[in-house]
Amino acid sequence: MMTMNRRKFIEASALAGTSLGILGFKTPHTLVAEGKRIGIIGLDTSHSIEFTKVLNAAQPNPAYDGYRIVAAYPYGSKDIEKSASRIPGYIEDVKRMGVQITGSIKDLLEITDVILLETNDGRLHLEQAMEVFKAGKKMFIDKPVAASLRDTLAIYKASEKYKIPVFSASSLRYIKGIDSIDKSKVVGADAFSPAALEKTHPDFYWYGVHGVETLYTVMGTGCKSVTRVHTPDTDIIVGVWQDGRIGTVRGSRSGKNHYGGTVFTVDGNQILGPYAGYEPLLAHIVKYFNTGEIPVSPEETIEIFTFMEAADESKRQSGKSVTLESVLKKASS
Template sequence: MLRLGIVDFDSSHCVEFTRRINGIGVPDDQCVDGGRVVLGWPGTSEMAPERIEGFRPEIETLDVDLVGDPSEMLGQIDAALILSLSGTPHLDRARPFLEAGLPVFVDKPMACRFEDAREMFRLAEEADVPFFSVSAMRFCEEVISFCDNRSSLYGTVHGAVSFGPAWRAEGNPGLFHYGIHPVEVLFSVMVPVADRDGDSR
């Protein structure tokens, strides 16, 4: 079983992900097998520092031990989840884990600068470890059902329009805060296409 560490408690995802991974307080069909959140660092927050103290006691009821610094997790976890509400600190939060050779999941938005995103991928490639960031919209039943039945129901799909919430949040400029959700749906429902060099993307 993978031992997981979570970093930053300013998003409800710290509680909701932990409930599902640790199998506490959620229906069986929402439990995720194979891992357990064992350590957490409450962290700091650019966007909602007041939320940290609200989520901290909830995390502690989910059998998670707290550390005073993310570096204390090294050697005690097998993978890290970076859950900061803002995408700005994600590179700094992910770097020590990637450099230590640990797989890392980064919550949305992955980053607020292209250079930060590219550097996280570079670090993961250099360490030869999995690195992942995604919107949960990709895994919605409606999206999966559409993709599974696309050809039989709709034939060839030549184009699509995807829209979603566009709440703007200070700390995640422009559409970074929720923009990933409709983008993930769009990339999910469109079949891969060949680029001009013939690679499938």
């Protein structure tokens, strides 16, 4: 017979996130209402930690409707050192917040209802997302959707095949000031963000996507062509929309960089910023988990990544104008 002290130890360990389900005691996923158990794929990004802090708080905001992160599969970047080196520490961080660590995505899917695909390395997203699609679970994919336009298209094709709408967005879609913009009156915009480069990803897929997402949030879809100016410290992408509007993104790699922008409207200029944190994005993720309705269309997300790929092609062509249609056609072939 088990002693009282041994029983208390096992129950406390389960609540701390160790896997003791085989002994018949409560593990974290059994303490959360069915349907609201979130699983994380990828503990190689600070986003995983920040989301867990908010959702697993002692007194979480009622806006999150009882959703909690109950389990995580930690991998994850393998050869991007800055990301991979975070994993051991982040494992311990989430365990202290009641998250159970699993040995595979398959095990994670068995004890969770919805997924945050947080792996920092977009090269792994298609493979990891396919496991989630096949399990029939809703999924938020953090930026970047993938590390190539071809994989981005494949993910959305799989979304259609498995009839599971997928939501992806940067948290900069919800930057302060964005809610006050009447998008029907926007005649142009300039956005800016850090744009550190990562050799395994197209240039703007890594950090610069934040600025591009801000731009698209106010401009909407319909960009026809882009031209890119590249220097060691700065990139500027100039996009021309089909209706003649112009939107730009400035990505900086030197000095202290922030997020923001200027929106030009028929009523005057409006300033975006500063960064609003992760909570506005989380509120939209929870709404998506509840309803299955995505706040950003596949068409818009695909165009965002086409825009960035066209910018890379412009760089390869020494700053020539490149149409989005041409790079989309190439990636689709």
